[in-house]
Amino acid sequence: MNPVRGIALKVTAIALFSVMAALIKATADSVPPGQAVFFRSFFAMIVILVWLAQRGELQSGLKAQNKMGHVWRGLIGTSAMAMNFAALGMLPLPEVTAIGFTAPLLTVIFAAMFLGEEVRAFRLTAVGVGLVGVVIVLWPRLTIFEDSPEATVATLGVMLVLGSAVFRALAQIHIRQLVQTDQTSAIVFYFSLTATCLSLLTLPFGWVVPGLDVIAMLVTAGLIGGVAQIMLTSCYRFAPASVVAPFDYASMLFALLIGYVWFDEIPTAAMLVGASIVILAGVMIIWRERQLGLKRGKARPNVTPQG
Template structure:
């Protein structure tokens, strides 16, 4: 892979790290009377409207084997639940705190890969996972005292997103990324829209949709557009640069979240939260480095006899 393509991939990843917290800010700023499920509907509907026509314009086939339909629904269900938990947490928590807790996801993914995919995991990475979870507890503890179980929701997001990523690992090998994301968004709409239609007027806090007015229209549109564009950037980042090169850059999302949270909501992490963030980032970077070294060892041919 050429150096110019790798540089382009890094730039796409940096753009993702800037845009992703903006999507979270739109979700957090959406008026409380709009249920979280309606925010999800807007987020995935815009993604379908943008990605599927884009795939056709690029000459990509949208055909999907019937055997993959259930996998798309399961993958979408994991992503919908992960996003719902995170958006719910954002209504009560600072963006930087929620994202910091979510970044235990690489550790959960490492452990799940060992349990379900029989991927080898040594004691060093297990120790790094334990240290990373300890850093997350430092972020959770003050929030838990103020918010209760709401502070645990980003952990649920990390768990469900890990399941989503495990499924993505296998499905991405046989599908174009844009088509895969488009089908996932379509499956998410199939899961989210029917309950919203059926529960309209029921008074159920989670499922009764509200006709958006004023700023709510723009915030819902903003969630959908920024989510779609940011994940396209992430897709192209992974296409142009090795995953091991760009994955550590994702921690810059915490920086973007801190800046946006302060400018938009006057939220700023406490000193203890900063310590927890530093521990999570340090442990995460160690896990990425270990993965990179193992990949290099596997790619190195054995010495000639």
């Protein structure tokens, strides 16, 4: 174990994902979300294949035991990605990031519903606190009674981010099941493959021939996404999940910085307050998961993570 290296990989991955989101946002006026999903997934898949080949794991790392599990994970994850990419063209980057923090809160609820995990008062309270923060972020955008194109676009963007959060939480539930039978490399690769194939189905619905600058940004987004995914996967080899998980919220800092420098987006007070509350709730859940993990470890010292 090397926690410092694990944390460094996690923070770097989060920073790269933030840059990737900014590149997608910068091209949102030029290409439809389905086309952006194709570039993001196809070029990430190439990076993942090269990485596996260099490690000598190209054959073993791509064995799929739960084939239908990969299909469902791909369908759900691709839906989440497409919704998020569409929302990036409608809302400021920091707001998309803040509202996206709804996903880990929903994962707690879905784990209880679909996996039978026990969720006690502490975590339910943390989820409730987090949802209050989400409402604070959303409230200025829920202008359903304001009749203007800008208000309509903003409201649609909010709905898309929330939809993306729901699907991302569902994807996490499927991943928790997939890791029991398949390697992480296979899960990452087959998601990219499925997303690439599904994105091609949107070809008849408005794909364009963008300029070279837009193509360069989309290809870069895909390559960066692939590298970030590898770093995210690798960080867990050097540090426990409970150690690196809180650094997910560094994405808020990167989103604020990139939004301000690149897109001239000034964060509102409501967004900052709401995001802070959501982050606090997320850290509470992570802390509780760590405490429960330590208790389980003391009770079952000889049980493997797969057990």
